[in-house]
Amino acid sequence: MLSYDSVKVGASLEEIDTPALLINLDALEKNIRLVGEYYRTKNGALLPHQKGHRLPIIARKQIDAGAKGVSMTSFGLAEYYVSCGIKDILITCEICGDNKIRRLCSLSKHANIIVTVDSIENARHLSEMALANNVKINVCVELKTSDISAGVEFSNAKYFVRELTKLQGINFMGLWEHQGELGGIKSWKIRRDEHFSTLDKIAQLKSDIEDMGVEVQIVSSGFTCTWNITPEYPHLKDVQVQAGSYVFSDWCSHELEGLEVFDYALTVLTRCISRPAPDKAIFDFGMNSCSDESTHDYHNVVGPKFKNLEGVREVYEREEVSVVKFDEPNYEVKVGEVYEIIPPHSDTTAKLYDKYYCIREGKVEAIWPNIGRGLL
Numbered sequence: 001m002l003s004y005d006s007v008k009v010g011a012s013l014e015e016i017d018t019p020a021l022l023i024n025l026d027a028l029e030k031n032i033r034l035v036g037e038y039y040r041t042k043n044g045a046l047l048p049h050q051k052g053h054r055l056p057i058i059a060r061k062q063i064d065a066g067a068k069g070v071s072m073t074s075f076g077l078a079e080y081y082v083s084c085g086i087k088d089i090l091i092t093c094e095i096c097g098d099n100k101i102r103r104l105c106s107l108s109k110h111a112n113i114i115v116t117v118d119s120i121e122n123a124r125h126l127s128e129m130a131l132a133n134n135v136k137i138n139v140c141v142e143l144k145t146s147d148i149s150a151g152v153e154f155s156n157a158k159y160f161v162r163e164l165t166k167l168q169g170i171n172f173m174g175l176w177e178h179q180g181e182l183g184g185i186k187s188w189k190i191r192r193d194e195h196f197s198t199l200d201k202i203a204q205l206k207s208d209i210e211d212m213g214v215e216v217q218i219v220s221s222g223f224t225c226t227w228n229i230t231p232e233y234p235h236l237k238d239v240q241v242q243a244g245s246y247v248f249s250d251w252c253s254h255e256l257e258g259l260e261v262f263d264y265a266l267t268v269l270t271r272c273i274s275r276p277a278p279d280k281a282i283f284d285f286g287m288n289s290c291s292d293e294s295t296h297d298y299h300n301v302v303g304p305k306f307k308n309l310e311g312v313r314e315v316y317e318r319e320e321v322s323v324v325k326f327d328e329p330n331y332e333v334k335v336g337e338v339y340e341i342i343p344p345h346s347d348t349t350a351k352l353y354d355k356y357y358c359i360r361e362g363k364v365e366a367i368w369p370n371i372g373r374g375l376l
């Protein structure tokens with residue numbers, strides 16, 4: 001890991017070279033505890049998605065708080081997690097190509113890995129390579145519930161599962177889906193109704209498959225915006241919920257998804273580097289250090305918000321610096337001072353840095369290398 005600065009544990013925020021990625025440990029721990037405690041008493045299984053923080057140490061905290069394993073989309077990240085001792089991983093992505101499947105065969109000898117299938121060609125490939133490598137590959141069928149996802153159509157899924165079970169070398173484990181559009185529905189009730197109507201279809205499919213004599217051990221569905229909805233569904237038991245972004249949260253999940261219950265645990269520390277006019281300040285963050293899009297619609301440029309700075313009218317983000325315009329002349333902000341900004345989308349911001357500075361009571365308590373950020 002390339003690193004030129006020499007910040008030490010115990011340093012204050014002012015001593016950190018900016019821009020820098022901060023984790024507020026109290027907020028992080030609160031978010032993990034809140035969701036973990038909820039799932040302890042509910043009909044649901046938390047399987048936190050790791051695509052945001054990509055840190056095995058946080059996965060461990062999530063498991064200690066009650067999660068039953070983890071989920072992730074990147075295969076390379078799964079290899080890293082297994083090397084860090086994480087054993088139960090649902091990979092929410094189809095694994096294709098000789099070399100990746102060979103790596104999957106190897107990984108399946110060291111941990112409980114489940115991968116996604118949605119085509120018979122890919123399933124045959126997995127089956128052949130599993131047999132050649134003397135291993136069983138666990139598979140879950142992805143169901144198509146969104147216009148922007150892969151997956152098997154519901155109408156075809158029973159037939160598809162029957163074909164899968166004829167193949168040797170693979171174990172059919174169950175069904176999963178990700179209906180990302182639910183995140184754009186702010187009303188909890190409308191979101192619940194939409195999610196429940198998908199779960200109704202899954203429950204029916206599960207029962208149809210079991211009528212063929214094939215056990216459906218796993219149903220995985222739901223994410224942060226259904227964290228307290230999926231477990232309320234009465235007709236399925238212990239649905240695995242792939243909630244991810246609750247750990248860090250961000251301002252778009254508060255304002256667009258109505259998820260204010262989670263505290264902001266990820267911020268970017270930035271410094272004012274110039275005051276070109278009383279109503280303008282220039283800060284040393286830009287698109288290279290804080291993502292500018294909203295998860296609600298990735299093409300929607302929205303920019304970050306300041307944590308403790310009032311009167312900001314506009315943040316014009318360039319690549320390496322940003323121009324902040326105030327409503328009125330501002331004489332408080334001084335060159336050299338540090339401020340925290342809240343990203344619109346934590347997941348994509350976190351991938352921009354080699355390390356996280358973990359802060360408690362204004363001091364660096366730990367520095368965590370962000371090894372997972374480049375593992376695809």
Ligand SMILES: Cc1ncc(COP(=O)(O)O)c(C=O)c1O
Nearest residue numbers: 049092178223224242243244245
């Ligand atoms: C397949 C899958 N599961 C779960 C998630 C987690 O979503 P969230 O971070 O909103 O909980 C994502 C995010 O894009 C995803 O793609």
